[in-house]
Amino acid sequence: MIEKFSARFSSFNLMATYDSGQPLNFIGKYEKGILAYPCCNSIVKVFLHKGFIEAEAEGMKLNAALEVKRRFRLYDNLNKVYENISDPFMDKAIEYSRGMRLTLNDPWETTAIFIISQFNSIHNIKKSVEMIMEKFGRPIYLYGKKIGNAFPESRVIAEASAEELKKASIGFRAKYLHEAANYCTYSFDLYSLQGKDYYSIKEALMDIDGIGDKVADCIALMGYGKLEAFPIDRWIKRILEKAYMHGNPSSISELHRFAERKWGSLQGYAQQYLFRYGIKAFGD
DNA sequence: ACCCAGGCGGGCG
Protein backbone atom coordinates (compact mmCIF):
# COMPACT_ATOMS: atom_id res chain seq x y z
CA MET A 1 0.00 0.00 0.00
CA ILE A 2 1.38 3.38 -0.97
CA GLU A 3 0.15 6.67 0.49
CA LYS A 4 0.47 9.67 -1.79
CA PHE A 5 0.49 13.37 -1.17
CA SER A 6 0.68 16.31 -3.54
CA ALA A 7 0.52 20.02 -2.84
CA ARG A 8 1.43 23.14 -4.78
CA PHE A 9 4.39 24.82 -3.18
CA SER A 10 6.68 27.49 -4.50
CA SER A 11 9.02 28.03 -1.53
CA PHE A 12 10.42 24.58 -1.11
CA ASN A 13 14.08 23.92 -1.91
CA LEU A 14 14.43 20.20 -1.36
CA MET A 15 18.10 19.96 -2.25
CA ALA A 16 19.11 22.76 0.14
CA THR A 17 16.91 21.28 2.87
CA TYR A 18 18.59 17.93 2.51
CA ASP A 19 22.06 19.40 2.19
CA SER A 20 21.98 21.47 5.36
CA GLY A 21 23.26 19.27 8.18
CA GLN A 22 19.81 18.53 9.56
CA PRO A 23 18.90 14.99 10.66
CA LEU A 24 17.42 14.12 7.25
CA ASN A 25 20.88 14.72 5.82
CA PHE A 26 22.08 11.74 7.87
CA ILE A 27 19.15 9.33 7.96
CA GLY A 28 18.02 10.03 4.39
CA LYS A 29 19.37 9.74 0.87
CA TYR A 30 18.98 12.26 -1.91
CA GLU A 31 19.35 10.89 -5.42
CA LYS A 32 18.12 12.24 -8.73
CA GLY A 33 15.89 14.80 -7.06
CA ILE A 34 14.28 12.32 -4.69
CA LEU A 35 14.73 12.43 -0.92
CA ALA A 36 14.08 9.06 0.71
CA TYR A 37 14.11 8.58 4.48
CA PRO A 38 12.82 6.06 7.02
CA CYS A 39 9.85 6.98 9.17
CA CYS A 40 7.32 4.90 11.12
CA ASN A 41 8.22 1.56 9.56
CA SER A 42 8.03 3.08 6.06
CA ILE A 43 10.29 4.81 3.59
CA VAL A 44 9.02 8.26 2.70
CA LYS A 45 9.96 9.64 -0.70
CA VAL A 46 9.71 13.36 -1.39
CA PHE A 47 10.32 15.16 -4.67
CA LEU A 48 9.26 18.26 -6.55
CA HIS A 49 7.32 18.13 -9.76
CA LYS A 50 6.12 21.22 -11.66
CA GLY A 51 5.70 23.34 -8.57
CA PHE A 52 4.15 20.59 -6.51
CA ILE A 53 5.55 18.70 -3.59
CA GLU A 54 4.94 15.05 -4.13
CA ALA A 55 5.38 12.47 -1.40
CA GLU A 56 4.91 8.75 -1.16
CA ALA A 57 5.10 6.56 1.88
CA GLU A 58 5.98 3.02 1.02
CA GLY A 59 4.75 0.74 3.74
CA MET A 60 1.91 1.13 6.18
CA LYS A 61 0.60 3.13 9.08
CA LEU A 62 1.64 6.47 7.65
CA ASN A 63 -0.29 9.40 6.26
CA ALA A 64 2.15 10.94 3.78
CA ALA A 65 0.43 14.33 3.76
CA LEU A 66 0.56 14.75 7.52
CA GLU A 67 4.12 13.49 7.71
CA VAL A 68 5.42 15.88 5.06
CA LYS A 69 3.56 18.92 6.39
CA ARG A 70 4.87 18.29 9.86
CA ARG A 71 8.39 17.20 8.93
CA PHE A 72 9.08 20.19 6.67
CA ARG A 73 7.08 22.68 8.74
CA LEU A 74 4.96 23.61 5.74
CA TYR A 75 2.76 25.68 8.08
CA ASP A 76 5.63 28.19 8.48
CA ASN A 77 5.44 31.09 6.05
CA LEU A 78 9.01 31.38 4.79
CA ASN A 79 8.54 34.79 3.18
CA LYS A 80 7.38 36.16 6.53
CA VAL A 81 10.40 34.55 8.18
CA TYR A 82 12.71 36.19 5.63
CA GLU A 83 11.12 39.58 6.23
CA ASN A 84 11.60 39.24 9.97
CA ILE A 85 15.24 38.13 9.99
CA SER A 86 16.38 40.29 7.09
CA ASP A 87 19.58 42.37 7.09
CA PRO A 88 22.20 42.88 4.37
CA PHE A 89 24.29 39.85 5.30
CA MET A 90 21.35 37.60 6.14
CA ASP A 91 19.81 38.46 2.77
CA LYS A 92 22.83 36.90 1.08
CA ALA A 93 22.46 33.77 3.21
CA ILE A 94 18.76 33.60 2.37
CA GLU A 95 19.45 34.05 -1.32
CA TYR A 96 21.99 31.22 -1.18
CA SER A 97 19.45 28.72 0.25
CA ARG A 98 16.08 30.23 -0.63
CA GLY A 99 13.31 27.74 0.09
CA MET A 100 15.31 25.71 2.61
CA ARG A 101 12.98 24.40 5.33
CA LEU A 102 13.72 23.72 8.94
CA THR A 103 12.72 20.14 9.68
CA LEU A 104 11.02 18.61 12.70
CA ASN A 105 12.45 15.22 13.58
CA ASP A 106 12.10 12.45 16.10
CA PRO A 107 13.55 13.56 19.48
CA TRP A 108 15.58 10.41 20.09
CA GLU A 109 16.97 10.28 16.55
CA THR A 110 17.90 13.94 16.79
CA THR A 111 19.52 13.42 20.18
CA ALA A 112 21.60 10.47 19.01
CA ILE A 113 22.70 12.17 15.81
CA PHE A 114 23.82 15.37 17.48
CA ILE A 115 25.67 13.51 20.23
CA ILE A 116 27.61 11.87 17.41
CA SER A 117 28.09 15.25 15.73
CA GLN A 118 30.23 16.82 18.43
CA PHE A 119 33.79 17.62 17.34
CA ASN A 120 33.14 15.66 14.16
CA SER A 121 32.78 16.39 10.44
CA ILE A 122 29.55 16.19 8.46
CA HIS A 123 31.16 13.56 6.27
CA ASN A 124 32.05 11.32 9.23
CA ILE A 125 28.73 11.87 10.99
CA LYS A 126 27.01 10.68 7.87
CA LYS A 127 29.14 7.56 7.62
CA SER A 128 28.68 6.73 11.29
CA VAL A 129 24.91 7.21 11.22
CA GLU A 130 24.69 5.03 8.12
CA MET A 131 26.65 2.28 9.85
CA ILE A 132 24.52 2.51 12.99
CA MET A 133 21.31 2.25 10.97
CA GLU A 134 22.66 -0.64 8.95
CA LYS A 135 23.89 -2.54 12.00
CA PHE A 136 21.21 -1.78 14.59
CA GLY A 137 18.19 -0.40 12.73
CA ARG A 138 15.12 -2.55 12.15
CA PRO A 139 14.86 -3.50 8.46
CA ILE A 140 11.94 -2.02 6.56
CA TYR A 141 10.16 -4.25 4.06
CA LEU A 142 7.83 -3.59 1.19
CA TYR A 143 6.08 -6.59 -0.37
CA GLY A 144 8.57 -8.85 1.36
CA LYS A 145 11.57 -7.01 0.02
CA LYS A 146 13.92 -4.98 2.20
CA ILE A 147 13.91 -1.33 1.17
CA GLY A 148 15.93 0.23 3.99
CA ASN A 149 16.63 0.44 7.70
CA ALA A 150 14.99 2.49 10.40
CA PHE A 151 17.05 4.48 12.86
CA PRO A 152 17.46 2.19 15.90
CA GLU A 153 15.34 2.70 19.01
CA SER A 154 17.22 3.84 22.10
CA ARG A 155 16.65 0.40 23.64
CA VAL A 156 18.69 -1.29 20.92
CA ILE A 157 21.60 1.09 21.47
CA ALA A 158 21.27 0.66 25.23
CA GLU A 159 21.49 -3.11 24.86
CA ALA A 160 24.46 -2.98 22.51
CA SER A 161 27.93 -3.15 23.98
CA ALA A 162 30.24 -0.18 23.85
CA GLU A 163 32.55 -2.32 21.72
CA GLU A 164 29.85 -2.92 19.12
CA LEU A 165 29.05 0.78 19.01
CA LYS A 166 32.67 1.67 18.43
CA LYS A 167 32.57 -0.20 15.15
CA ALA A 168 30.58 2.73 13.79
CA SER A 169 33.78 4.80 14.27
CA ILE A 170 32.22 7.26 16.66
CA GLY A 171 35.31 7.15 18.89
CA PHE A 172 35.02 8.76 22.31
CA ARG A 173 31.34 9.58 21.64
CA ALA A 174 30.40 5.89 22.02
CA LYS A 175 30.30 6.26 25.81
CA TYR A 176 28.03 9.33 25.56
CA LEU A 177 25.68 7.66 23.08
CA HIS A 178 25.46 4.47 25.08
CA GLU A 179 24.75 6.30 28.36
CA ALA A 180 22.18 8.56 26.70
CA ALA A 181 20.43 5.52 25.24
CA ASN A 182 20.35 3.90 28.67
CA TYR A 183 19.01 7.03 30.27
CA CYS A 184 16.34 7.57 27.60
CA THR A 185 15.25 3.94 27.69
CA TYR A 186 15.13 3.25 31.42
CA SER A 187 15.07 6.55 33.32
CA PHE A 188 13.71 9.38 31.26
CA ASP A 189 11.13 9.77 28.51
CA LEU A 190 12.32 12.23 25.86
CA TYR A 191 8.78 12.40 24.47
CA SER A 192 7.53 13.80 27.78
CA LEU A 193 9.31 17.04 26.82
CA GLN A 194 7.12 17.57 23.75
CA GLY A 195 5.00 20.65 24.28
CA LYS A 196 7.18 22.08 27.03
CA ASP A 197 8.87 25.44 26.71
CA TYR A 198 12.30 25.96 25.20
CA TYR A 199 14.17 26.53 28.47
CA SER A 200 12.70 23.47 30.20
CA ILE A 201 13.60 21.32 27.21
CA LYS A 202 17.15 22.66 26.99
CA GLU A 203 17.71 22.26 30.71
CA ALA A 204 16.45 18.66 30.72
CA LEU A 205 18.61 17.78 27.71
CA MET A 206 21.74 19.27 29.25
CA ASP A 207 21.34 16.92 32.22
CA ILE A 208 22.43 14.17 29.84
CA ASP A 209 26.18 13.51 29.87
CA GLY A 210 27.61 14.52 26.51
CA ILE A 211 24.96 17.12 25.75
CA GLY A 212 26.04 20.72 26.23
CA ASP A 213 24.79 24.09 25.09
CA LYS A 214 25.15 23.56 21.34
CA VAL A 215 23.83 20.01 21.06
CA ALA A 216 20.89 20.84 23.35
CA ASP A 217 19.99 23.74 21.06
CA CYS A 218 20.17 21.47 18.00
CA ILE A 219 17.78 19.01 19.63
CA ALA A 220 15.44 21.73 20.88
CA LEU A 221 15.32 23.18 17.36
CA MET A 222 15.18 20.10 15.13
CA GLY A 223 13.72 17.55 17.54
CA TYR A 224 11.17 19.71 19.34
CA GLY A 225 10.63 22.57 16.90
CA LYS A 226 11.72 25.37 19.22
CA LEU A 227 12.59 28.28 16.92
CA GLU A 228 14.05 30.25 19.86
CA ALA A 229 16.98 27.83 19.86
CA PHE A 230 20.22 29.08 18.29
CA PRO A 231 22.90 26.38 18.10
CA ILE A 232 26.36 27.97 18.06
CA ASP A 233 29.08 25.79 16.58
CA ARG A 234 32.45 26.81 15.13
CA TRP A 235 30.91 27.90 11.87
CA ILE A 236 28.22 30.04 13.43
CA LYS A 237 30.72 31.57 15.83
CA ARG A 238 33.11 32.34 13.02
CA ILE A 239 30.49 33.80 10.71
CA LEU A 240 28.85 35.92 13.43
CA GLU A 241 32.18 37.36 14.51
CA LYS A 242 33.09 38.14 10.92
CA ALA A 243 29.77 39.51 9.68
CA TYR A 244 28.27 41.09 12.78
CA MET A 245 30.95 41.64 15.44
CA HIS A 246 33.48 43.55 13.29
CA GLY A 247 35.83 40.58 13.47
CA ASN A 248 36.04 40.71 17.26
CA PRO A 249 36.35 37.37 19.06
CA SER A 250 33.16 36.89 21.07
CA SER A 251 32.09 34.41 23.72
CA ILE A 252 29.27 31.94 23.18
CA SER A 253 27.05 33.68 25.73
CA GLU A 254 27.71 37.03 24.09
CA LEU A 255 26.69 35.60 20.73
CA HIS A 256 23.54 34.06 22.26
CA ARG A 257 22.54 37.47 23.61
CA PHE A 258 23.23 39.04 20.22
CA ALA A 259 21.12 36.48 18.34
CA GLU A 260 18.32 36.71 20.87
CA ARG A 261 18.21 40.48 20.55
CA LYS A 262 18.46 40.46 16.75
CA TRP A 263 16.34 37.51 15.68
CA GLY A 264 14.34 36.66 18.80
CA SER A 265 11.70 34.01 18.31
CA LEU A 266 12.98 33.19 14.80
CA GLN A 267 16.66 32.77 15.62
CA GLY A 268 16.50 29.07 14.76
CA TYR A 269 15.77 29.98 11.14
CA ALA A 270 18.50 32.63 11.17
CA GLN A 271 20.97 30.03 12.40
CA GLN A 272 20.04 27.47 9.74
CA TYR A 273 20.52 29.95 6.89
CA LEU A 274 23.80 31.23 8.33
CA PHE A 275 25.06 27.69 8.85
CA ARG A 276 24.50 26.48 5.30
CA TYR A 277 25.85 29.72 3.85
CA GLY A 278 28.88 29.36 6.10
CA ILE A 279 29.84 25.78 5.31
CA LYS A 280 28.97 25.94 1.62
CA ALA A 281 30.09 29.39 0.59
CA PHE A 282 33.04 29.86 2.94
CA GLY A 283 33.97 26.30 3.91
CA ASP A 284 36.36 24.15 1.96
C1' DA B 1 53.41 14.83 8.31
C1' DC B 2 49.92 18.15 9.60
C1' DC B 3 45.39 20.23 10.26
C1' DC B 4 40.60 20.21 10.95
C1' DA B 5 35.85 18.58 12.07
C1' DG B 6 27.85 21.06 13.64
C1' DG B 7 31.69 20.30 21.37
C1' DC B 8 31.93 18.63 25.88
C1' DG B 9 33.59 17.67 30.54
C1' DG B 10 36.91 18.53 33.79
C1' DG B 11 40.50 21.11 35.92
C1' DC B 12 42.47 25.38 36.87
C1' DG B 13 42.82 30.25 38.42
Next chain:
DNA sequence: CGCCCGCATGGG
Protein backbone atom coordinates in the same frame (compact mmCIF):
# COMPACT_ATOMS: atom_id res chain seq x y z
C1' DC C 1 32.34 32.65 36.02
C1' DG C 2 36.29 32.35 32.02
C1' DC C 3 39.94 29.92 29.94
C1' DC C 4 42.44 25.75 28.41
C1' DC C 5 43.11 21.08 27.47
C1' DG C 6 42.41 16.26 25.84
C1' DC C 7 39.53 13.58 23.27
C1' DA C 8 38.99 9.02 18.70
C1' DT C 9 38.68 8.87 14.00
C1' DG C 10 38.81 9.92 9.15
C1' DG C 11 39.61 12.99 5.33
C1' DG C 12 41.98 16.78 2.78
